[in-house]
Amino acid sequence: MSRIVAIVGRPNVGKSTLFNRLTDSRDAIVDEVSGVTRDRNYGTCNWNGIDFSVIDTGGYVEDSEDIFEEEINKQVRLAIEESDIILFMVDVTVGIHELDKAVASMLRKADRKIFLVVNKVDNNQRLIDANEFYGLGLGDYFALSSMNGSGTGELLDAVVSSLPEMKPEDIPDLPRIAIVGRPNVGKSSLVNSLLGEERNIVTPLAGTTRDSIFTRFNKFQHDFLLVDTAGLRKKGKVSEDVEFYSVMRAVRTIENSDICLLMIDGTRGIESQDLNIISLILKNNKGMILLVNKWDLVEKENNTAKTVEQEIRSKTAPFVDYPVLFISAVNKQRIHKILDLIEIVNTNRKRKISTSELNEVMLAIVKQYPPPALKGKYVKIKYVTQLPIYTPAFAFFCNLPQYVKEPYRRYIENRMRDKYEFTGVPIRIFFRKK
Numbered sequence: 001m002s003r004i005v006a007i008v009g010r011p012n013v014g015k016s017t018l019f020n021r022l023t024d025s026r027d028a029i030v031d032e033v034s035g036v037t038r039d040r041n042y043g044t045c046n047w048n049g050i051d052f053s054v055i056d057t058g059g060y061v062e063d064s065e066d067i068f069e070e071e072i073n074k075q076v077r078l079a080i081e082e083s084d085i086i087l088f089m090v091d092v093t094v095g096i097h098e099l100d101k102a103v104a105s106m107l108r109k110a111d112r113k114i115f116l117v118v119n120k121v122d123n124n125q126r127l128i129d130a131n132e133f134y135g136l137g138l139g140d141y142f143a144l145s146s147m148n149g150s151g152t153g154e155l156l157d158a159v160v161s162s163l164p165e166m167k168p169e170d171i172p173d174l175p176r177i178a179i180v181g182r183p184n185v186g187k188s189s190l191v192n193s194l195l196g197e198e199r200n201i202v203t204p205l206a207g208t209t210r211d212s213i214f215t216r217f218n219k220f221q222h223d224f225l226l227v228d229t230a231g232l233r234k235k236g237k238v239s240e241d242v243e244f245y246s247v248m249r250a251v252r253t254i255e256n257s258d259i260c261l262l263m264i265d266g267t268r269g270i271e272s273q274d275l276n277i278i279s280l281i282l283k284n285n286k287g288m289i290l291l292v293n294k295w296d297l298v299e300k301e302n303n304t305a306k307t308v309e310q311e312i313r314s315k316t317a318p319f320v321d322y323p324v325l326f327i328s329a330v331n332k333q334r335i336h337k338i339l340d341l342i343e344i345v346n347t348n349r350k351r352k353i354s355t356s357e358l359n360e361v362m363l364a365i366v367k368q369y370p371p372p373a374l375k376g377k378y379v380k381i382k383y384v385t386q387l388p389i390y391t392p393a394f395a396f397f398c399n400l401p402q403y404v405k406e407p408y409r410r411y412i413e414n415r416m417r418d419k420y421e422f423t424g425v426p427i428r429i430f431f432r433k434k
Contacts (some may be wrong), residue, residue: 186265296333
């Protein structure tokens, strides 16, 4: 079960700045010009050991003829529908704006936990001014400054204590395989072809899938759970922002899985939305198999598949160690090879390497090419061990971990992939003080 927190509000109240602070990133573009956030940003926040997903929405504008603002409004409504907790941001320097009232009216009707967040409160006078926002009828508020971080700790304490409990699910302990991708790439068709039945409603309309379900696949000596989405969307929702909706659903589906089958449309190639979803898969440390669907519709010359595969890997670099399979879900072309790849990636995901072997192999590699010296100081790596966690992660103990930079971390990961079979699985490398 995933937990999603959405940040909503009118334009230019500081939503993206708060998103960057919560996710410890600079993913959202921050600008003084209002309405900069058009595309959605997704990240993960960890507070006191508890993880949850954060979504930065566009600014809400009511009754606008601007097509972009109209799309942002739809995305806010979808965020309300999909999230567990909503952070409603307002700006103390402006006071209650007519648009704030419009958003508050929407939120009062939503059956969700709402936190009113008064931003830009960075002095005592503004702390007094913030009392005005009781007038929105949403109760108590959190006064903070997303720019300098003051007040965010109290907000996060309240958010974490209000998140829904992670209840144990009454489903078999089997690998969970998610089928993810852009709308209308053939995800439900693939499920139906694998299961040999019309398990899902399949229509040519993009975005017909809805609620996450588990379907057990137990055939051909393979046994796992398929995580897919099923059910027809409400008629009124079909015209809404399908791109945004697909990623909202992908957040939950990916978090509920062990391995993701990412489907892309062979007639269109890999697109920015596909790269968005790959980023979500890697952030959540899930296994990945990339399926190029509708391959039967692609005009082919010599080495077409090889050329397409090289193009895909060049766009997903530096993560390139994953299987790519060219299929047709409708014609069932090569779909049974997917089952073998799932077995391989699942084995790689659970691979354990003994500490003695790791030290023998990896310390020799480190000795051959040690980390570059910084400020005249040399990093000495003394010991390596695999961490006892869910996905492959390794700790390298050394004297100056802060001096080990990203290029060397990537070098170590590449050498580890050369020595051990981790195809389709993200590896995490940590450098720690010995």
